[in-house]
Amino acid sequence: MKELLIVVDYQKDFVDGALGFAGAEALDGPIAQRIAQVRAGGGDVIFTMDTHGTDYADTMEGKKLPVAHCLKGTPGWQLYGQVGASLLPGDPVFEKETFPSLDLADWLRERDYDTVELCGLVSHICVLSNAVMVKAALPNAAITVDARLTASYDSDLHQKALDVLEGIHITVTDR
Template structure:
């Protein structure tokens, strides 16, 4: 069974930049280790990148969240730490201007993954949104989120997101 790891938005702006929060940096080593384990098993790794342009303040998201972040080409847009170093040129990368990636969902529909794992940031926003996208694209795949490999700036919303993931038949591991 072919497996896929999706690393969601583990970017500098969510770790140490405009929207960074304490504890986000602690995920770097474990996410990089998970990437290495997938590669060692011959499985695939894909990445999403929150991506905004200079028009961000005029977007719907920018109206709700007026903190410029993940501006294409800026230091904050890049993947963080060892996780960023683990990215290979052949890895699929999905730039997205909103929480989930429709392009990721469309790409997945053309593949036959039996298992998909998501990790990264932020648990109650982009990880949750992309997990729903994966579920829609691959309704019979076993989808997991390891609670040790995702986090939020809001611990209560993080726990609620894990509850919602379980409620939509996504396995939450190591809770």
């Protein structure tokens, strides 16, 4: 059985930077532990990184969310804490300029994972949209999101995102 863990956008700006929120830092240790468990079991770990340039204010996202964040090369763009320290040379990293990653979906279509788990930030935005991409790329894989390993700055939207994930046949554990 081929297992994959996707760590979505666990970056400094989403934890304690420009768009950080209370509770995001509490995911650091548990996500790092999950990364270690997956590696110990022979599974693969990949990362996505929200990545913007100096033209962020001119993008559609920048117009709707006028808070510069995850500007490539800045401290806020870096992976946060223990999770960042868990990145190994050779781990695939998908830089993405919007919520989901088409490059991730294309990469997944060329692989044969039986199980895929997503974790990271933000549950109702990037975790949800990348989970949809995983579902499209690997329609027969067992896809999960552990509710303890994702969060949002809005608890209502977080719960709604978990509901939507379940509605599209993604298993949400530890809810």
